[in-house]
Amino acid sequence: MEPLTWTGSLAFLNPILQGLLVLLAIAILLWLVASILLPEGSTKTNADGTLSLSGGPRGLATAGVNYSFMAVAGIVVIYLVLGIFMGTGAGIAGAIAQQLVPVWISLVLLYSASIAFKRKLGLYGKLYDSPIGMIGFGLVMFWVFTGVYGAMDLIVTHDALSQVSGMKNKVPGTPMRGATEEDFQWYLLGGDNLARDVFSRLIKGAWVVVQIAPLAAIFAFMVGITLGLPAGYYGGRLDTILSFAANLILAFPVILLFYLLVTPEIIAAGVPNYMATVLFIFPIIFIGVLLNSRYYTRPKLRNPLLTCVLGVAIWLYLSLVSNGGYLVEAPTYKIPGLPAFADLFDIPGGILVVFVSVVFVNSPTVFRIVRGLAMDIKTRDYVAAAQTRGEGPWYIMLWEILPNARGPLIVDFCLRIGYTTILLGTLGFFGLGLPPESPDWGSTINDGRKLLSIYLHPALPPAFALLTLVLGLNLLADGLREESLKD
Amino acid sequence: MGLFILRRSGVMLLTALCLTFIVFTLTNLYPNLEKLAKTQGNFRMSDEAVESWLDKNGYIGSMPVKYGQWLGVVPGWTYTDDEGMVTGRCIRGSVTAEEAANATSLCGIIQGNWGKSTVFKEDVSGIISKRLGNTGYLMMWVMIVMVPSALIIGILAGMREGSAMDRSLSTVSIVTTATPEYVSGVIFIAVFTSSTVGLKWFKGTATSAMDNPTFENFTLPVITIALYGMGYIARMTRASMTEVMTAQYIRTARLKGVSFHNIVLKHALRNALIAPFTVIMLQIPWLLNGVVIVETLFNYKGFGWVLVQAAGNNDIDLLLAVSVVSVVVVLFTQLISDIGYVYLNPRIRIS
Secondary structure (H helix, E strand, O other), X not given: OOOOOOOHHHHHHHHHHHHHHHHXXXXXXXXXXXXXXXXXXXXXXXXXXXEEEOOHHHHHHHHXXXXXHHHHHHHHHHHHXXXXXXXXXXXXXXXXXXXXXXXXXXXXXXXXHHHHOHHHOHHHHHHXXXXXXXXXXXXXXXXXXXXXXXXXXOOOOOOOOOOOOOOOOOOOOEEOOOOOOOOOOEEOOOEOOOOOEHHHHHHHHHHHHHHHHHHHHHHHHHHHHHHHHHHHHHOHHHHHHHHHHHHHHHHOOHHHHHHHHHOHHHHHHOHHHHHXXXXXXXXXXXXXXXXXXXXXXXXHHHHHHHHHHHHHHHHHHHHHXXXXXXXXXXXXXXXXXXXXXXXXXXXXXXXXXXXXXXXXXXXXXXXXXXHHHHHHHOOOHXXXXXXXXXXXXXXXXXXXXXXXXXXXXXXXXXXXXXXXHHHHHHHHHOOOOOOOOOOOHHHHHHHHHOOXXXXXXXXXXXXXXXXXXXXXXXXXXXXXXXXXXXX | OHHHHHHHHHHHHHHHHHHHHHHHHHHOOHHHHHHHHHHHOXXXXXXXXXXXXXHHOOOOOOHHHHHHHHHOOOOOOEEEOOOOOEEEXXXXXXXXXHHHHHOOOOOOHHHOOXXXXXOOXXXXXXXXXXXXXXXXXXXXXHHHHHHHHHHHXXXXXXXXXXXXXXXXXXXXXXXXXXXXXXXXHHHHHHHHHOOOXXXXXXXXXXXXXXXXXXXXXXXXXXXXXXXXXXXHHHHHHHHHHHHHHOOHHHHHHHHXXXXXXXXXXHHHHHHHOHHHHHHHHHHHHHHHHHHHHHHHHHOOOOHHHHHHHHHHOOOHXXXXXXXXXXXXXXHHHHHHHHHHHHHHOOOOOOO
């Protein structure tokens, strides 16, 4: 087997791409200079009464940027499309494009469906009016699909944990030594320090993030909302105590907190299990109060509804916090939990610990945001109206204040998933929590950085993956903020 | 104002006490102590040997009492061995009973005794002050690079909302906030130091920068930390600048015929810089995180490196000192940002 080059038989396109990239850079530079030096284009009134901006040199510069950007994007699309059909014939880029076919199909389906129905989809549909939001959402969904399909073993080329002798630190595109007929014949992004396939580990690492980050953000929001709303609404002593506790956690340097919570000795003492038991109660409280405050005047509907919902929620909660029949299983003592036969799923120990500490670190910030919003919104007229007609405080908090605070909360939710991703990377970077062979991006970066001056390929792909995912989330948050401010 | 500072100082003290107690409790959990005993003694110690080692070194006892000893409000522990020699928290080495009776009984951080590091076998106060000096130097350069560039980016982006300049600079600041230190650091090392790319402009480690910081070995750590904080400050400055630029008095100045750069420099700038001041102050604790990552990445032995060493080896006294220092930094910057905000913005008065 021949080693693969980056673009294979599409190499004739490379000079074109380079030329276009240089052109784009020049165009952006001209555009910037023009925007500083030249006066704004004057408006002229057309015969039919509409206004239009006259072109001028500034318009020319803008057009230049647009066209050269479109040309670069076009070339990239050509690489992708040809790569999908030619596979390894189009080099590493082509092979990766072909491996990612399920992701491309899902993205195309998602985008075409969403754009077709965007007027009926509320805030989500409006996202498709803002190019920044669309790019951000595209990046995020790319990694989500990659993670999900990666977990279903659709994309990965090799086992993320198996080591193949002779593949240690091999450069991207090296043919796999001793590959049989069924094996994928190359290490697309090379081999790492322990001769594992970098590409497959990258894809598996996406699954770790996609699994933990959004869920952790949701839990942090549940905790923050359940505590922040009463703190902001009631104020007084409750607010003082809760704010003090939140500031206490925020005063810890995050890394010190991680070191204190995630070391094996603390895990052996069962501290994360206790924290999981406490933190995961909040969603149940949240759901229970949410439904009860709305339907308590209609007991006939409320009683069965609450029984069903809470029953399922508590069952899930117990399955989540108990492992192998025990809530806490320290060497010296045990606290029994849900018996193993009723346990729906077991979270692997490392993931639970990481999850708990990330939720714990994030919730005080959410608490402060929610508290601030609640303090602002409780002075509005519609809250006074609700108070006058005799609604209970929890109804006002959850059904009057919370829906009206959704704009900033949704934006913060996106940013928080990004921040959680960064935190997960930090944990991996310090080798905390997740098992050492885990393919998550932080651990991979940490493994790869030690040999960085000689081999770039093990550390850089996860670094860029993390960068693009967080960037996508930030852009998505920006797009959402822009669109929600419009109305 | 005096009352406000007094109250804030009280809250600060309470926070520091609660926080150190939490750290103290977590580090003194039995599995942690067992690990400490085994690393200090030997790894094949039996359970009884661990017990006796802990007893000999004053780790047995109830949590509040031990915490009181560390604070210096409860007399320090003493241990008399079979030969009548006494060791203790306030005693250096082992001495006879008479000498031990003469030693002071209280010695905690109130008396200025920060304890001894079990990893470095040195006094904690010495380690902390030396490493803090290294980190202080790093932070100084980070601030010198980060603050002016963030403010300039924010002001240039915010003075004409929606212009080409605004859009490109905003994109830059979003990209930098999306790049955590361990990503940008790795990319910088790869691009500027590795033999594969071949630029070799800088050095990939900052170990030599502790004695002799030069442009070559100190640039990458500074840039790496500065870049992540910069985007956030720049975005806040931009937001505050755009808000000021739509204010009534700016419109009045424009209608009066004041030139654009005079509007920006003389009218808008001063009001636009109030909010970023708070943000910069509150950003300092976040920089602490970056410092830990960057010092690990570039092997620069400062405060963050000590934190990792202390936490990794469960060095109780050192870890407590590290948390005291970081809590003081966090709360002190909060206090300064509050006071500065009132001072800069005469519309706000603390009642």
